[in-house]
Amino acid sequence: MINKKMKLFSTSVVIVLVVILISVALDPLSTVKASDAGNGYIESPQGTFFDLGKAILSAESGDVLHVYGGIYNSSITIAKPLTLIGHDWPTVDGGNEGTVVKVTAPDVLITGFKITNSGKNLDKENSGIAVEAPKVTIKHNLFEDTLFGIYLRNASNSIISHNTIHTKSLALPRRGDPIRIWFSNDVLIENNEVIKGRDVVLWYSERLTIRGNNVSEGRYGLHFMYCDDATIENNRLTNNSVGAFLMYSRRLNLHQNYISNNRGPSGFGIGLKDMDDATINNNVFIGNRIGASLDNSPRQIDSTVLFNGNAFSFNDIGIKFTPSVRKNQFTKNSFKDNIEQIHIAGNTKLLDNAWSVNGIGNYWSDYAGYDANGDGKGDIPYKPHKLFENVTANYPNLRLFLFSPAVQSINFASSALPMIRPKPKLIDKNPLMKIYAPPVVYDTSNPSSRDASIFTLGLFLSLGVSAYASTLVIPRLTNRQIALEDSSGAPLMVDRLSKRFGRDDVVKDLTFSIRQGESVAFWGPNGAGKSTLLHCILGIIPFEGEINIGTLSSRNDPKEFRGKIGFVPQEINLYVDLTVSETLDFFSSIRRIESSVGEKLLRNLNLSTHSHKKVGHLSGGMKQRLGLALALLSDPPILILDEPTTSLDSQSRTHFFTYLNELKTAGKTLIFASHRVEDVVSLADKIFLMEDGSIVKDCSKKEFSDLMIEDIT
Numbered sequence: 001m002i003n004k005k006m007k008l009f010s011t012s013v014v015i016v017l018v019v020i021l022i023s024v025a026l027d028p029l030s031t032v033k034a035s036d037a038g039n040g041y042i043e044s045p046q047g048t049f050f051d052l053g054k055a056i057l058s059a060e061s062g063d064v065l066h067v068y069g070g071i072y073n074s075s076i077t078i079a080k081p082l083t084l085i086g087h088d089w090p091t092v093d094g095g096n097e098g099t100v101v102k103v104t105a106p107d108v109l110i111t112g113f114k115i116t117n118s119g120k121n122l123d124k125e126n127s128g129i130a131v132e133a134p135k136v137t138i139k140h141n142l143f144e145d146t147l148f149g150i151y152l153r154n155a156s157n158s159i160i161s162h163n164t165i166h167t168k169s170l171a172l173p174r175r176g177d178p179i180r181i182w183f184s185n186d187v188l189i190e191n192n193e194v195i196k197g198r199d200v201v202l203w204y205s206e207r208l209t210i211r212g213n214n215v216s217e218g219r220y221g222l223h224f225m226y227c228d229d230a231t232i233e234n235n236r237l238t239n240n241s242v243g244a245f246l247m248y249s250r251r252l253n254l255h256q257n258y259i260s261n262n263r264g265p266s267g268f269g270i271g272l273k274d275m276d277d278a279t280i281n282n283n284v285f286i287g288n289r290i291g292a293s294l295d296n297s298p299r300q301i302d303s304t305v306l307f308n309g310n311a312f313s314f315n316d317i318g319i320k321f322t323p324s325v326r327k328n329q330f331t332k333n334s335f336k337d338n339i340e341q342i343h344i345a346g347n348t349k350l351l352d353n354a355w356s357v358n359g360i361g362n363y364w365s366d367y368a369g370y371d372a373n374g375d376g377k378g379d380i381p382y383k384p385h386k387l388f389e390n391v392t393a394n395y396p397n398l399r400l401f402l403f404s405p406a407v408q409s410i411n412f413a414s415s416a417l418p419m420i421r422p423k424p425k426l427i428d429k430n431p432l433m434k435i436y437a438p439p440v441v442y443d444t445s446n447p448s449s450r451d452a453s454i455f456t457l458g459l460f461l462s463l464g465v466s467a468y469a470s471t472l473v474i475p476r477l478t479n480r481q482i483a484l485e486d487s488s489g490a491p492l493m494v495d496r497l498s499k500r501f502g503r504d505d506v507v508k509d510l511t512f513s514i515r516q517g518e519s520v521a522f523w524g525p526n527g528a529g530k531s532t533l534l535h536c537i538l539g540i541i542p543f544e545g546e547i548n549i550g551t552l553s554s555r556n557d558p559k560e561f562r563g564k565i566g567f568v569p570q571e572i573n574l575y576v577d578l579t580v581s582e583t584l585d586f587f588s589s590i591r592r593i594e595s596s597v598g599e600k601l602l603r604n605l606n607l608s609t610h611s612h613k614k615v616g617h618l619s620g621g622m623k624q625r626l627g628l629a630l631a632l633l634s635d636p637p638i639l640i641l642d643e644p645t646t647s648l649d650s651q652s653r654t655h656f657f658t659y660l661n662e663l664k665t666a667g668k669t670l671i672f673a674s675h676r677v678e679d680v681v682s683l684a685d686k687i688f689l690m691e692d693g694s695i696v697k698d699c700s701k702k703e704f705s706d707l708m709i710e711d712i713t
Contacts, residue, residue: 040070
C-alpha cells in the first residue's frame, strides 16, 4: 500500500515539474528576461516576437505592438491599421537600400523609433518612412542617414509631429527632402526639427498646417506650390538658402514665424510668386539677403496680399519687387536698418500698392520727419529717393562702396540738388514714429530647438536697440563714464576721439578701452559712426584725440602702432590673376615674413587645397578667409573686422566664425562692426551701442539681454 502511494506521489511530482518547466519555457516574459535582455523584442496581442516583420505580419488590424529596444535589420511594410510604440529607441535599419518603412494602410501610428540607413536613389525616392494611406501619425521619431525623411503621398488627414530628421550627408542637390507632402490634404506638420535636408516640399495639398517647426541649413526651408488655405505659423526658418518659397496658391496665412539668415544665391527670407489673397502677419525677417521677394503676387485682378505687423531688420534688402507687382497692402510693418529698405528690379516705379491701410503706415528707421501733434505718425510722408540705390540698381558692382563716405556724399548731393534727385520708390503718407515688435512665439523649453537666448536677444537687438532713444529706456552716459575705470591690460585705449566731415560730427568725443583677449562689437544703425571709428583706429583717416596700444601712440608711433593691428575689410579686393599662394608670397615678401607662415595659415583656414586657384576664381567665403590669412601674417595682437560676413553664405559664415572664435581663445583681441545679429551674439563679449557718433551704452550680452527684456516688458 505504501509502495503504491510512494509511486503515485513520485508520479505527481514528475508531472508537476514537467508542467513547471513547460510553463517556464512558454512564458514569453521570463524567456526574454532570462536570455534576450538587451536584444530587443516585441509584445503583441498575438504573442512575443523577436522579428519586427513577423510581428507585423502576425498582428490583427487595430493591434498595438510594443517594441522594446533592439536593432531590426530589415525594411518593413505596414499594410493594416496598427499602432507601433517604441521603447528605449528601437532601431529600424534599412541597410542602405530602398525605403526603410512603408505604410499602405490607414490609421497607423508610429512613435518612439529610430529610422536609419535608407537607400540613396533619388529616382526611386528612397525614404525613412513612406506613407500611401490617410490618417497616419508619425511622431516622436528620430531619422538618421535617410535620403527622404518622411514622404506622404495621397495621405490626407495625417500628422507629422515632434520628429528629428537628419538626411544623408550628400551634396545639397543630391539630398532628399526631409519632409515631402504630395496630394495630401488636411495634414498637420508640427514641432519637428529638420537639419541639413534639401527642401521641406509641400505640393498639391490643401488646408495644411505647418506649426512650430525648426528648419535649418537646407536649400528651401519650405518649398510650397499649389496649396490653398494653408497656415504656416510659429516656425523658425534659419540658415537656409531660402527660408520659404511660396508659389501658385491662394489664401495663405503666414503668421508669427522667425525667418533669419537665409543667404544663398537668392537668399530670400520668403519668396512670393503668383500668390493670391495671402496674409503675411507678425513675422520677423532678420539678416537675410532679401527679407521678402514679390513676383507677380497677387496674380489675379481681384486679389490682394496683406503685410501686417512684420519686422524687416538688418537684411541686405527689406523687400524686393518685380516691376509689375500691384495690389499689395502694407501696414504697421517695421523696416529697420536694412541696407536697402525697398528694391525694385529694373529700377522702375511701383504702381497701385498701398503703403498705409486705414490711415496706419509703417515704421522706417531712415525716416527724417517729425510728429508735431504727437499722434504717433509722421507729419510729412516718407519718400525714399536715394540716388546711390538707383545707381547700384543699374551698376551692382558699385555696392563695393556701401558704408563709405562716398555714398553719403552722393545721397546728400541728390537731396540738395532736385535736378538729380530720383523719383521716390514709394510714398508712405502715414509713417509710424515708433517701432512695432511682432509677438513671435518661441518655445524656450524645447531642448531640441536652437539657442533660445540667442533668438530672444537677436529679436530685441533687431527691434528695439540700435540705441534709438525714442524706443529704449537707456540712461545716457557721458563718454568719460563709458571708459572703463580699470584699464590695466587694455591693449587698445581711445581717448576723446572725434571725427568731422565738413560740418558733420560723425564721431563725437569717444573714450573707451578694450582689454586683451576681448571680443568687442560696435552696433548701431547706418550712419552711427561705426566704420568711421574703425578707420580712425586703423589710421586710414585723420582724427582728433588719442588712440594708444600700450605705450604706442597712433600719432607718434604710426608704423609700430599699425604693426599691432590686422584688418579684414568688408570687401576683399586683390589682384585677381594671382593665385592664392602667389598672393600670400607677395604680401609676405613686403612684410619680410617667411613663406612657411603663410602656408601654415592656409592649412589652418582650410585653403591649402585651393592654393593653386586664382583669386578671381574664389568664392566669397574663400576670399574672406584669404583676407583673414593676410591680416594674420604678422601675428598681430589685435584684429579688426568691418562687416566681416556681408558676402558670405551660411556655411562659409559658420566656418569663418569658428576660426575667429579659435583666435579669440588663443588670446587675440577682436574688434568688429556688423549689421548681423547672429554675428554679434555668437562672437562678442561686449557690445558698444552707438547712435549719431556717440556710444550710449556698453554692456555684456547678458546685461544687454536683461536690459532689453526689462524695457520690452
